[in-house]
Amino acid sequence: MTLEPAQRVQAVPPSGIRRFFEIAEERDDVISLGVGEPDFSTPWAARDAAIHSLEQGRTSYTANRGMRELREAIAGYVVDRFDLAYDPDEEIIVTAGASEAVDLAFRAFVDPGDTVAIAQPSYISYEPGVIFAGGEPLPVPTREADDFRLTVGALERAGAADADALVLCYPNNPTGAVMPAADLAPIADFAREHDLTVFSDEIYAELTYEGEHTSIATFEGMRERTVVFNGFSKAYAMTGLRLGYALAPADAITAMNRVHQYGMLSAPTTAQYAALEALDSCDDDVEEMVGQYDRRRQFVLSRFEEIGMPCFEAKGAFYVFPEVPAGWTAEEFAEELLYDQGVAVVPGDVFGESGTGHLRVSYATGLGDLREALSRIEAFLEDRV
Amino acid sequence: MSEREVLELLRENARYSTADIARMTDLEESEVEATIEELEAAGVLRGYQAVVDWDALEDERVRAEVELNVTLDRETSYGDIAERLARFPQVTSLRLVSGDYDFDMEVEGDSIREVSQFISEKVAPVPEITQTVTHYVMTSYKENGIELGDGDDDDRLSVSP
Incomplete structure (x- = not known):
């Protein structure tokens, strides 16, 4: 026995984002549009509640599934906002970020050899998570022609009818695509017809700028086959506090809790107090942040149009996904842009092959920096393209 | 409705150009200009001042x-x-x-x-x-909604998933 990594770990390459991070960190004049987290600080009321809980010495473990009061608050929130009715005692588990919840679900429901279809481009953790759980990821490419929405045609072409499970993330990282109810309905039909378990990562649900977010779990016959993931990182700007949750029927939460109780024990207690306060009193802060993102989104989309980089109209999360000019790969473009102009963006293929030829541009950055970054991109296009 | 949006943006930063305000909203630049002129004429917009930390x-x-x-x-x-x-x-x-x-x-x-x-x-x-x-x-610690402290540094990783 040596420290030779297990095969399933060796099977997963390091994240493609890492290299850009290293280049960007070397320079001090970089404006980064490569950041996947809010630029706002956690609302003060939530930070204050966390500090108060520390002062009172609330630093022990909580129940494995999270503080009951918090689960009740989550149950109230998800039913009000997204029409998702879950019982706080049996059907909700609080986790160390939505990322832990996703990992728990893969480990709780994926058997070795199971095929897990993943709508792509998407967040970089799903494929590795499936592999670590012993499953086989099946990328399901979405297309710009469909505004990067998942379609039944895409599922069929990828062979997802024979899969065991399906991972969705809408509003989407990296494209900013959303799935309105009318587009989700046929996906729900497909999942029922082919008996797929659905893992629905809805961490960006609050950041939906046109129309209302709909969860696939609200369609008939979907609740019993769906695990919904959400959390506080994006909507409440609490990334570093690491707090998320999963919603699923009682037996499913029991299974996830079995993995969680041996691995994590309980989510960070201080963060749970912050989250409780966030749900209790930070609606206005969320509204303010969402308003800011929306303005920046419109600003960035307008600027990409003006400088002649085609960019489909992203309606969620805090990303837009423009196309790189002909003759460039996304990686070359991103690298040269970083060296030439000091603007960091992430090549789209990092998020799956279907992201090829695109850049993920985050607008979780102040308007002043966005304005300057877009001017630099404009200069780059004039000089180099 | 557009009046409220324009006012909110000017309250946030009175130096936003009309072009930038148009980009952030559904308005054309000419509509932004007209809205600002109307608000000035109606005495809603009374001035544009800098927020100064005299200390x-x-x-x-x-x-x-x-x-x-x-x-x-x-x-x-x-x-x-x-x-x-x-x-x-x-x-x-x-x-x-x-x-x-x-x-x-x-x-x-x-x-x-x-x-x-x-x-x-x-x-x-x-x-x-x-x-x-x-x-x-x-x-003075806060003026016109702007905190005068050192502010929160952006300590986020420059590239993250």
Whole structure:
């Protein structure tokens, strides 16, 4: 026995984002549009509640599934906002970020050899998570022609009818695509017809700028086959506090809790107090942040149009996904842009092959920096393209 | 509706160009310009001022919050007294408030001496004013919604998934 990594770990390459991070960190004049987290600080009321809980010495473990009061608050929130009715005692588990919840679900429901279809481009953790759980990821490419929405045609072409499970993330990282109810309905039909378990990562649900977010779990016959993931990182700007949750029927939460109780024990207690306060009193802060993102989104989309980089109209999360000019790969473009102009963006293929030829541009950055970054991109296009 | 949006953006940063405001909203640049002109003409938009942290400058700038109590008679209203006080350039804001005193007046000057002289020579002698209580501002932490501290540094990783 040596420290030779297990095969399933060796099977997963390091994240493609890492290299850009290293280049960007070397320079001090970089404006980064490569950041996947809010630029706002956690609302003060939530930070204050966390500090108060520390002062009172609330630093022990909580129940494995999270503080009951918090689960009740989550149950109230998800039913009000997204029409998702879950019982706080049996059907909700609080986790160390939505990322832990996703990992728990893969480990709780994926058997070795199971095929897990993943709508792509998407967040970089799903494929590795499936592999670590012993499953086989099946990328399901979405297309710009469909505004990067998942379609039944895409599922069929990828062979997802024979899969065991399906991972969705809408509003989407990296494209900013959303799935309105009318587009989700046929996906729900497909999942029922082919008996797929659905893992629905809805961490960006609050950041939906046109129309209302709909969860696939609200369609008939979907609740019993769906695990919904959400959390506080994006909507409440609490990334570093690491707090998320999963919603699923009682037996499913029991299974996830079995993995969680041996691995994590309980989510960070201080963060749970912050989250409780966030749900209790930070609606206005969320509204303010969402308003800011929306303005920046419109600003960035307008600027990409003006400088002649085609960019489909992203309606969620805090990303837009423009196309790189002909003759460039996304990686070359991103690298040269970083060296030439000091603007960091992430090549789209990092998020799956279907992201090829695109850049993920985050607008979780102040308007002043966005304005300057877009001017630099404009200069780059004039000089180099 | 567009008025509210334009006002919100100008309140956030009065130096946003009309082009940028148009980009952030569904409006055309010409519509933004027209909206601003209308708001100015209607007296909704009264001015555009910088938010200055005087402590960050070498020059001293003295500011005071002054509580004023007044007595009214048949011929004199709050409005009459306010109009008289507001004409002084030293007065930067003047509000009628509820509570223990009547007016809440902000005064600015180059020195404590100048501000004190102004209160004692121009304000206190006004016949309707029965009492003044002057509070000199020692440090300002927030002005017009802007915190004057060092602010939160962006300590996020420069590229993250």
